[in-house]
Amino acid sequence: MRLVPGSVLGSTFGIVVAALLMGAAHSAPASDTPNPAADAKAFQKFFTDKFPKVKFEDFVNGPYSMDEGLYQQWKEKEEFPPYEFALDMGKELFAKPFKNGKTFADCFPNKGIGIRQNYPTFDEKQGKVVTLELAVNQCLESNGEKPYSYTKDEMAAVTAYMAFTSRGKPFDIKIPNDPRALAAYENGKRYFYTRRGQLNFSCASCHVQSPGEHIRAEVLAPALGILNAMPIYRSEWGGMGTTSRRFTSCNSQVRGVPLKPQDDEYRDLEYYLSYVSNGLPISGPGARP
């Protein structure tokens, strides 16, 4: 098809401007004074008010908490969960000694067992948010090993095992009294609500404004508790994926060029989303349609 630049300008620009104006009409701006505790309270209230029939701890089950039919399918799936192979692989990798004889257990508090709920954490020495995925690769590199791909395979397997050992433990994300930590939290919040990509969507467009609604055959998950089940086996992917995979694929789906996995924005986004889900239990690894 031959391109007609003039009409493309008009249509693309027009759509974006119209969508932005619609967004602007949504409500008045929030206060600029950062208050994570108040944010988390308002965030959780928003979802519990919107879905009064969903039990608080069920929000970690994503789309399954929104749709009775899906919930039943998931119950059956959990009898032979599709993430089981990754879990076995993760357990093996976790215990396998590195070339120097050390293992992952040497890099983490409590030997890496039952600690998923504390990640991401703000590392004051590094001056940045450290996600579990980043911590896994930092462990590998500090022991002379090659880092894993952030999006799937070994990374998904190891984090699946670590999540499994933490199941039921509530998210307990801390924001230390460090202006850099608060700045990272605010940056994550900004990223979550910022519209991007040609479709002019923010994370919130799907996961705040439209949870429970369909996009094609998919039921959109609520943002509350959305990371508690990570990593996940997704039928759409035909395999396991990490939080990094989820973030980058979300960006692509709205026709935005994804950032690199574990770039500042993504780690800060994970920090924000995990913090506002404090109190909800870890349920990973999960399975999603």
Added chain:
Amino acid sequence: MRPLTLALTVILLTGATLPAFAASTEADFKAAYAAAEAANNEAGKLRNQWTTTVSALTAAKKAAEAGDFDKAVAASKHAEELAKASIYQSQEQKDGWKQMEIR
């Protein structure tokens, strides 16, 4: 004389508009592509490039390699407009994101 005047007028008018329909050259493509690439780089600095801009740039390059400079220029201009829209989006969202915030 009248038919002659009319014919001359038509020829002159056609001539006046000819540059707009003339086949694009490699130089036209290079200029259009450079402008599109510059706009997309600016969008990159704002951390908001669009996949469609990248696709249009790729299509432009492919068309140029095939010697179809009309198509290459059109795709470059398309890419530039998309990149400019992504820049506008970033600028508007600098504070606009707060409109959607749960509080």
